[in-house]
Amino acid sequence: MSESVKNVLRVENATMQFGGVVAVDNLSLEVNQGEIVSLIGPNGAGKTTAFNVITGVYQPTNGCVWFDEKKIIENYPRGKMKKLYQGQNAGKYTETLSPSPDKITQLGMARTFQNIRLWKGQSVLDNVRIAMHCRRTSNLLTATFRLNAKEEEAQTKEALELLELLGLAHVKDELSTSLPYGQQRHLEIARALATHPKLLLLDEPAAGMNPQETDELTAFIGRIRQQFHLTVFLIEHHMDLVMDISDRIYVLDFGKLIAAGTPDVIQNDQKVIDAYLGVSEDA
Amino acid sequence: MELFQKILPTLLSGISAGGQYALIALGYTMVYGILRLINFAHGDIFTVAGFVMFYAITAMPLYLAIPFTILVTVLLGFTVERVAYKPLRSAPRMSVMISAIGVSYLLQNLMWYVTGGQAQQYPSIPWISGKVMVLGVETKVVTVITPFLTVILILLLVFLTKRTKVGLAMRAAAKDFETARLMGIKIDGVISVTFVIGSFLAAVGSMLFFTNYSTVSPTVGMMPGLKAFVAAVFGGIGSIPGAVVGAFIIGICENIIRSLGWSTFSDAFTFALLIVVLCVKPTGLFGEKLEEKV
């Protein structure tokens, strides 16, 4: 890190409670400019829920989220939840701020999904172009009568470049669902990049990939961070990848943060070992 | 007392209408509870029951005609499910709904073809067609019987769903279709039972309904069907008591509006009520709260 440390994402005391179940419990974390940070933990630890809170899919029950030094999400237990609330820091937050996911994406945060969510009926190229829709300058009228041809052209060109980068250029006209699994994951990343994010959230990008593909992906994530000046926050079970790539790692278990630090620190942390104990690295 | 005398007929009509809506609404709510399908054809099945009774009575005595009508209606409900909904079980919900609309279209055209579009007079059923005095107001026996019969049928239904094995299976299927299937519940059987019960209630409902409003025509079931559906949504779709309460509220409200001389807007009011409920409390009055899933 040559430049001074500036955090892109800061989660403060975020708690997500569904009925009586606390899925994420008082989670606080930071992701700094240019870093690659991983969020790991056993299955059901609340990792994806944390992502959903950060990207606005869920409204947290309590706590707040900062992006680019601006508070974007905040909530406190209200209504029925007031009585039900089991988490901590009740009363600390008093505001409600819950933009919809699209607003958050437009601020410069993009994500991929664990259970791939490509647009099924669309071609590979269109999947990427649709993600550029949020950056359009055209309005309905100009778009309908093709007065935005220049923009369209530029977008198509950029989309093709992205596909090239991810090795998908040769299948650009195929239906997205006809791609093999690994390529679908790549397409998800291409789609996320198409929104021009500052922060890229990857939810298990290597799930279902073989070791060779995983290695390639590791290298690739490093490359795009350089090329697009990205900050990356990822959830992953492949420990090789995580340890290889991460600047820092957060570990969740039963919704609670149990450890944080550099790969070396985490690898030797007793709590983490306990949480994963008896389970092979690839679990 | 004089005021009471004025209000009573309105209330009686309202309760009677509500009872009939309730019996139709139950068919909607049970099917929706399990399949998440608005069975648009339900109102038409109800009308077919009316016509079957009309034709049955010309060929056989009443005590045979009633079970015959119920049997035919139940068979129709069962067949519709097997032919038009079962093949689409894995299809998107929209396809099934379109299929339901198609069935409704077919049944209406079929009734038109068979009857030639003539409205028919429903036969009178001796025990319930008579007149009776209630608190100084003359009314039909059926008006008084309907709410009681409705309540009895509903209690039976609640007993069925809460205390029997089939009921347990139905509730399981309503909660989680896939898991229920994995747990060894024969889902097709459960769905068939649901349609059978729904059609049975529609048949009984049609007898009460047409005894009260004694004209059967191919499109007569459409509006009551829609209103019964509104009642089901209003009460919280999937909830049996909800459907009943919703039906009575709508029946009574409608009649009050009519008695105030605003009949023009009585249907519009029903729909407005629906939209308000959907916007304020999408799960209806008694609807089970659905956890958000992504």
Added chain:
Amino acid sequence: MKKVFALVLTLAMALSLVACGSGNNGGSGDESGSGDGGEKVVKIGVYEPSSGANGAGGKKEVLGIEYANSIAPTVEIGGEEYTVELVIVDNQSENDKGVSAAQQLVQEGVSIALGSYGSGVSMAAAPIFEEAGIPAIGCSCTNPGVTLGNPYYFRVCYLDPFQGSVLANLAVDEFQADVAYVFTELGDDYSVGLGEYFTQEFERLGGTVVADQNPAGNTDMSGFINAAKAANADVIFAPSSTTVASLLIDQAASAGIPLIAGDTWDDAVILQAATKSGAKVYFSTFYDEGASDEAAAFMNGFKGWLGENDDKMTNNGGTDTVSAVSALGYDAYMVALEAIKAAGSTDGDAIRDALAGVTYTGVTGDVVFDEEGDVDKNIIFIKGVDAEKGAFYSVKEQGLAE
């Protein structure tokens, strides 16, 4: 592959349909073709509903026309004998479908059109007939709008303003009514229009009107009956379709208030409903078999004709009751023949001009058209239901009080 198969199959289906359809139509085309060869043919279009809300009534009107055609199958034009060919189309009681049907008549080259049951579809077809220069004779469409401003539309029945006024007079003369409850169907121009004219006249005669409208599809009439009772109404005036009527009759019976209605109630459905419930029902109609020799002859002839033919009987609702609309259909056909004869031509415009001068004594009364294309009938037949016998009976002939 499956997709392609489906596509091919559907296309095949569509093509076979086209083939079927054109084959069928080709058949009817051939008939007229043979006409060109030997005998001369004049085509009369029948524009009536045989399906939809008014299908039952429309079919009865067609029967009257068909019966007339069986009586007078030819017409003499300029000394030559022409065979009359009926071209019957179904307007399905709906305006948009009616337009297609009317255009079909135009394309078929009819000289004159008859119909329809229901004023709405007639008004929908009026501009099409006018543009094509084809005169039309309405049978039972009573709304003033049918002929008003439509120079090619004529009709053989009386109009709603007259009918409404007469019925208001009936209410006063027969029932000494002070308060009338006027029940109309929301969205139905016939019902609302007749209600309006009744109200005007009834109020002019010093009565009070309480009115309400029934939204389409509603089956629960108890609210209206309650309201009528609450208003102490002496009569209920309920111009409505037969379906709504039979619902109303059933529920009005208990209230003991007599019901008055317009021409649509001259129907077996009403007879059944009123007989069953014992309600007091009176309505206006176009035709009374006892009114004249022509009327009696028509009734006997028509019943005999129905008896010979099962299909016709089915279309008449399965009974041999003679509906007023059948009589009107008969008259309309006969008037059309008179006009064709007078015009001495099959040309639409010539027939239109001739129609203005036609005088004809029909089974529903004399037909002489005024400049608007309407007939001047100053008496209306009032019929009632005899619940014990289960039959209609003539109450009186009602005119307007001066």
Added chain:
Amino acid sequence: MKKQNNLKTLLVTLVTIAVFAVLSVGAEAVAGNVDGMSMLVPVLKKTAVYSLIAVSMNLLNGFTGLFSLGHAGFMLVGAYTYAILSIPVAKRAGVYQYYDGGVVQFSIPETFGNLMGESVGTVIGMLLTLVISGLIAAFLAWLIGLPVLRLKSDYLAIATLGFAEIIRTFIQYEGFAPLTNGSNTLRQYASFKSLYAYVIVAGLCIAVIVLIVNSTYGRAFKAIRDDEIAAEAMGINLAKHKMMSFIISSFFAGFGGGLMAMYMASVQAKSFTVSMTYEILLIVVIGGIGSITGSIIGTFLFVGCSEWWLRFLDESANNIGGLKLLAPGFRMVVFSIFVMIIVLFFRRGIMGTHELPDVFRFLRKKIKGKGAAK
């Protein structure tokens, strides 16, 4: 390259419409001179009008995945707006016979006819009135959309259905009768006479819808249909885009309603019931949800079958032998069985989500492929 492509598309569209217009003139000639073709022109006119309406419904139900059943309501508003604004002043007294000629005392086509000359001005006035019809329907859609579009699938369907019924009630209400003529028919307004006029106007509207569907907004709509959550996560504002689709769809439904009013020559609110919406929905399903050419083909088949080719099924004279099957109404039974077969066994309709040009391209490729193999 892209620009050229656009130009080409535009050219192709215009040429297609022109070809259809020429064909329709031909059809009129055929109908007048060939026996048995008398229904051709009315069926084609209705096809043109209904195509536009079906395509507009497809935009919402097929391309955006919003299952709305309120179409008849917007058509009703469009038809009434058109009729009210274009009845010639002199004829108003006759049309609004119970309301002293009504409150509207001008006619847009007439005014333009006076200003710019009978023929040109009237046509411009009519087109303008059609656009106004669409705009009013669109405005209503905006009002209704605010509360309703948050609802999901079948709840949305039932709520929009309810709104359509409410709209109808208000139009029929006596209190507004000086404006709407209440329960009575509106008639004697200006309308297109020739088939080609319907074909050109409907064709241009459909062309605009095609342009929208293929624009960046159209792609966003399709993304919402395919996966709402992913669409939102990729920065597409769901509320805004759903509303946009709803408004556009309603605009064309209103515009189509105006055309339908012209075709029907008289309008009455009672014919715009739920059944009308169902019919259009079935057309869309037959053609293929998500295919514009499918909707057009579906309309032609639907209108043709229900009004023309199956008519012989209604004639008891055509009964063969002792079978008494054929009678009035049988046509509609056969027809609804056809519809059910398509709904059940050809769930994707005739075209699926494909367009006719795609199919041609596919076939050409296949033929070429075969040639290369040889």
